[in-house]
Amino acid sequence: xxxEQTNHNYAIEMKNLTKKFGNFVANxxxxxxxxxxxxxxxLGENGAGKTTLMNMLSGILKPSSGQILVNGKEVHLNSAxxxxxxxxxxVHQHFMLVQNFTVLENIMLGIENTSFFGILNRxxxxxxVVNLSKKYGLKLDLNAKIEDVxxxxxxxVEIIKVLYRNADILIFDEPxxxxxxxxxxxxxxxLKLLASEGKAIILISHKLKELKAVANKTTIIRRxxxxxxxxxxxxxxxxxxEMMVGRKINFQRERKSVKTGKEVLKITNLKVINEQKIVKVxxxxxxxxxxxxxxxxGIDGNGQSELVKSxxxxxxxxxxxxxxxxxxxxxxxxxxxxxxxxxxxxEDRQRFGLILQMNLVENASLQVxxxxxxxxxxxxxxxxxxxMTKEILSDYDVRYSDLSENVGALSGGNQQKLIIARxxxxxxxxxxxxxxxxxxxxxxxxxxxSQILKAREMGNAILLISYELEEVQQxxxxxxxxxxxxxxxxxxxxxxxxSEIGLLMAGEKLENKEEIIHAH
Amino acid sequence: MRIKKVRLGGISVPLISIFLxxxxxxxxxxxxxxxxxxxxxxxxxxxxGTPNAIGExxxxxTPLILTALGFSIANSAGFFNVGLSGQALAGxxxxxxxxxxxxxxxxxxxxxxSIIMGxxxxxxxxxxxxxxxxxxxxxxxxxxxxxxxxxLYGTNAIVKGVLTSSDADSTPLVPIQARLRTPFLEKLTxxxxxxxxxxxxLFMVFVIWWLMKKTTLGFEIxxxxxxxxxxxxxxxxxxKTIISAMLLSGALAGLGGAMEGLGNFQNIxxxxxxxxxxxxxxxxxxxxxxxxxxxxxxxxxxxxxKIGGLNISISSNTPSEIVNIVIASVIFFVGANYIIQYLxxxxxxxxxxxxxxxxxxxxxxx
Ligand SMILES: Nc1ncnc2c1ncn2[C@@H]1O[C@H](COP(=O)(O)OP(=O)(O)OP(=O)(O)O)[C@@H](O)[C@H]1O
Ligand SMILES: [Mg+2]
Numbered sequence: 001x002x003x004e005q006t007n008h009n010y011a012i013e014m015k016n017l018t019k020k021f022g023n024f025v026a027n028x029x030x031x032x033x034x035x036x037x038x039x040x041x042x043l044g045e046n047g048a049g050k051t052t053l054m055n056m057l058s059g060i061l062k063p064s065s066g067q068i069l070v071n072g073k074e075v076h077l078n079s080a081x082x083x084x085x086x087x088x089x090x091v092h093q094h095f096m097l098v099q100n101f102t103v104l105e106n107i108m109l110g111i112e113n114t115s116f117f118g119i120l121n122r123x124x125x126x127x128x129v130v131n132l133s134k135k136y137g138l139k140l141d142l143n144a145k146i147e148d149v150x151x152x153x154x155x156x157v158e159i160i161k162v163l164y165r166n167a168d169i170l171i172f173d174e175p176x177x178x179x180x181x182x183x184x185x186x187x188x189x190x191l192k193l194l195a196s197e198g199k200a201i202i203l204i205s206h207k208l209k210e211l212k213a214v215a216n217k218t219t220i221i222r223r224x225x226x227x228x229x230x231x232x233x234x235x236x237x238x239x240x241x242e243m244m245v246g247r248k249i250n251f252q253r254e255r256k257s258v259k260t261g262k263e264v265l266k267i268t269n270l271k272v273i274n275e276q277k278i279v280k281v282x283x284x285x286x287x288x289x290x291x292x293x294x295x296x297x298g299i300d301g302n303g304q305s306e307l308v309k310s311x312x313x314x315x316x317x318x319x320x321x322x323x324x325x326x327x328x329x330x331x332x333x334x335x336x337x338x339x340x341x342x343x344x345x346x347e348d349r350q351r352f353g354l355i356l357q358m359n360l361v362e363n364a365s366l367q368v369x370x371x372x373x374x375x376x377x378x379x380x381x382x383x384x385x386x387x388m389t390k391e392i393l394s395d396y397d398v399r400y401s402d403l404s405e406n407v408g409a410l411s412g413g414n415q416q417k418l419i420i421a422r423x424x425x426x427x428x429x430x431x432x433x434x435x436x437x438x439x440x441x442x443x444x445x446x447x448x449x450s451q452i453l454k455a456r457e458m459g460n461a462i463l464l465i466s467y468e469l470e471e472v473q474q475x476x477x478x479x480x481x482x483x484x485x486x487x488x489x490x491x492x493x494x495x496x497x498x499s500e501i502g503l504l505m506a507g508e509k510l511e512n513k514e515e516i517i518h519a520h
Numbered sequence: 521m522r523i524k525k526v527r528l529g530g531i532s533v534p535l536i537s538i539f540l541x542x543x544x545x546x547x548x549x550x551x552x553x554x555x556x557x558x559x560x561x562x563x564x565x566x567x568x569g570t571p572n573a574i575g576e577x578x579x580x581x582t583p584l585i586l587t588a589l590g591f592s593i594a595n596s597a598g599f600f601n602v603g604l605s606g607q608a609l610a611g612x613x614x615x616x617x618x619x620x621x622x623x624x625x626x627x628x629x630x631x632x633x634s635i636i637m638g639x640x641x642x643x644x645x646x647x648x649x650x651x652x653x654x655x656x657x658x659x660x661x662x663x664x665x666x667x668x669x670x671x672l673y674g675t676n677a678i679v680k681g682v683l684t685s686s687d688a689d690s691t692p693l694v695p696i697q698a699r700l701r702t703p704f705l706e707k708l709t710x711x712x713x714x715x716x717x718x719x720x721x722l723f724m725v726f727v728i729w730w731l732m733k734k735t736t737l738g739f740e741i742x743x744x745x746x747x748x749x750x751x752x753x754x755x756x757x758x759x760k761t762i763i764s765a766m767l768l769s770g771a772l773a774g775l776g777g778a779m780e781g782l783g784n785f786q787n788i789x790x791x792x793x794x795x796x797x798x799x800x801x802x803x804x805x806x807x808x809x810x811x812x813x814x815x816x817x818x819x820x821x822x823x824x825x826k827i828g829g830l831n832i833s834i835s836s837n838t839p840s841e842i843v844n845i846v847i848a849s850v851i852f853f854v855g856a857n858y859i860i861q862y863l864x865x866x867x868x869x870x871x872x873x874x875x876x877x878x879x880x881x882x883x884x885x886x
Contacts, residue, residue, distance in 0.1 A: 312753075314752060314753065333755065333757075334752060334753060334754070334755045335755025335756075335757075336755075338755050339755075344753070346753060351747075351749050351750070352749050352750055352753040353750065353753065354747075354750060355743055355746050355747045355750045355751075356746075356747070357746050357747075358742070358743070358746065362739070366743075366750070366753075366754040367754055367755070369736060369739055369754075370736050370755075375736050378735045378736055378737060379734065379735060379736075380734050380735060380736060380739060382734070
């Protein structure tokens with residue numbers, strides 16, 4: 001679409017957009033306008049209706065009523081293709097890539113650039129992709145298969161995919177939730193560059209700091225309704241948060257002093273290798289006591305995933321020993337580990353944590369379906385399952401419309417909350433939590449953090465693995481830093497500064513600091 | 521709203537498949553100079569016009585319900601059981617063999633015993649494929665196809681070499697107390713081959729529905745089929761679940777075979793090809809999209825087409841192959857299920873989109 005300066009001011013405008021799912025109103029007469037060159041934030045609680053609204057702009061959902069205007073002209077979008085043709089592109093919360101296709105193939109998918117004889121013009125397409133990737137500083141490995149590249153690169157693929165289709169209205173649905181801090185900074189730079197070229201950008205994020213850093217304006221929605229649209233220049237994060245959840249949010253975490261007890265988890269000399277026989281974790285030693293939260297800080301890809309999978313029985317252990325509650329559970333089955341009091345909030349919620357095509361009750365029962373009262377022998381007890389599901393979903397404020405709906409219909413944040421509810425409600429003596437608050441709104445983060453701290457006060461042990469340093473620092477009693485598969489330093493939370501952690505994460509040693517115990 | 525739509529799609533797609541199959545059949549009849557209207561009338565009157573015909577329809581649906589259930593249970597766990605025919609044949613052989621071996625046992629032992637032997641034989645046969653898949657990752661499609669042929673030639677060799685004395689092509693009939701056909705049912709349905717097996721089939725529909733929805737095993741089978749990683753995370757043993765699903769699938773196919781051995785034919789003979797009930801069972805299950813109640817109806821439809829089809833060639837000079845073409849095109853359109861779904865969504869959206877889009881694009885350039 002060519003951008004010509006005309007009398008209409010807004011690149012895209014929503015007028016009283018409403019979307020109903022059955023009787024449930026997900027979006028209630030929402031109006032928003034975005035100018036070219038503007039970055040417009042969209043903020044709201046989990047399940048407030050952000051993704052639903054954006055899905056209407058990108059042609060995936062049809063509005064129940066209301067209007068969409070592109071460049072001042074009303075449009076009716078019946079498919080994603082219609083939106084693409086109008087220059088609207090969306091980077092989705094959950095990526096839509098074909099796992100065993102290459103990066104380049106994924107970018108070209110659906111818009112194959114065919115020459116006169118219908119032959120795929122790969123060379124030309126490739127050149128265009130290379131140019132885009134250079135121009136916006138989005139590094140790509142064109143010939144790698146999607147299943148082999150990092151989440152960060154998958155997202156860059158999604159962005160290039162949209163740019164390749166010449167979009168000038170760009171929608172980003174929680175793009176930063178899956179990125180490492182470095183990648184977040186790079187992405188925000190890219191967004192600013194795109195805006196400076198006159199593209200209109202809608203950015204959904206739960207991170208108030210990010211919105212503060214790049215957005216010109218932000219629209220806040222709550223339970224499907226617009227609360228306000230504010231200028232970011234003169235709005236503080238606290239005010240934003242309050243508008244969003246309707247109450248004051250406490251950003252400070254209160255860690256009561258707790259007397260630590262016996263050793264709950266003791267890992268000695270753990271070694272784990274991956275499918276390609278590459279050593280991912282080695283000489284790994286870590287002990288966590290009852291009533292203690294140990295935060296494992298580190299850059300993504302330094303062995304965290306393999307560590308967690310080997311501790312929870314999802315990956316074989318090469319050598320070493322894992323004791324949980326004094327029981328040798330080295331290489332035990334996931335079920336045996338679960339039955340010994342371990343809860344696991346997995347890194348990839350849609351792959352490991354949930355069965356998207358199953359309903360809420362079945363997903364909530366996933367870890368307990370084989371025990372009384374949820375089953376007796378071979379016989380499931382649906383009544384008990386339903387009762388438990390209702391309880392934990394309301395305890396953890398999971399927003400849903402019907403228990404029999406598929407878990408895939410929940411909003412992203414509510415899917416995460418369901419997993420947390422399921423794992424924490426079993427009161428595990430050891431909780432292994434990987435990025436537990438990924439994709440949660442600030443209110444939900446506050447709540448989940450308080451639940452994790454409560455578990456600690458009850459004398460449980462927690463291994464917290466998070467790519468967000470802030471979260472690690474807020475919650476941990478002790479911080480251990482992992483680098484290239486082993487712990488390069490650990491100390492009490494108070495004894496480590498942010499920059500020291502940063503240095504350790506980068507693989508450097510802090511020799512002259514006494515408090516830090518080096519692994520070797 | 522969303523749920524309703526999916527359900528509607530669940531029924532409308534099979535109905536459209538059937539309709540398109542009939543239309544293609546009609547076109548072929550027209551092209552070959554036969555009257556489709558008369559032939560279809562003959563087909564339905566031949567299938568539903570007399571008590572005898574109705575009895576035959578039910579009889580032919582009986583094993584199909586079982587093999588279709590077998591296919592759907594394996595499919596729920598994510599396995600494509602192409603070996604239903606071989607498993608059914610194994611069940612057929614075992615049930616007849618058992619019945620012939622103990623002719624002096626009373627009926628209340630011999631009949632259930634024979635049926636159970638059929639189920640066990642089918643389960644054993646599919647269990648081989650399940651075991652290979654679970655422990656060695658061998659593709660179940662390839663192993664079950666190979667096992668089909670071993671079953672066909674193995675059964676024929678046993679019929680000729682073991683079950684008959686003088687190298688005959690068929691065994692004697694099973695003892696009266698082991699037969700599912702009874703004079704009562706024959707009288708009821710004008711001497712059809714209708715037999716008590718239908719009760720077993722309907723009972724199994726209930727059992728399988730219950731198993732999948734109300735038991736931990738069913739929960740595990742569905743979980744493994746939908747997301748193996750999450751099933752592992754939840755502590756389910758994928759190996760155990762895979763093998764259980766394959767054993768159940770084969771047991772049902774074996775039961776289907778026992779229906780032929782104790783009901784329809786009451787003996788076993790040298791087969792020149794694998795029994796149809798296996799492959800038809802796959803189609804029945806696909807047409808019903810795996811839904812147990814749907815399987816009853818789609819098995820009956822197959823029965824109607826098969827039995828009614830015989831009448832076409834009896835009442836006119838249309839060759840019976842035409843009926844096979846109709847059946848084949850229904851199956852083809854079931855297979856093209858996804859294409860049809862795709863077309864439906866296309867038609868729905870294309871309606872007003874093209875006009876508005878071109879308008880708005882023009883608008884955007886103004
Ligand atoms: N297809 C659907 N069927 C039924 N309900 C749905 C469907 N899609 C979304 N919902 C409901 O609509 C509400 C809004 O969901 P949406 O995904 O838009 O939330 P969100 O603001 O993007 O939240 P999050 O921050 O967690 O991603 C949720 O309560 C969700 O359960
Ligand atoms: Mg969302």
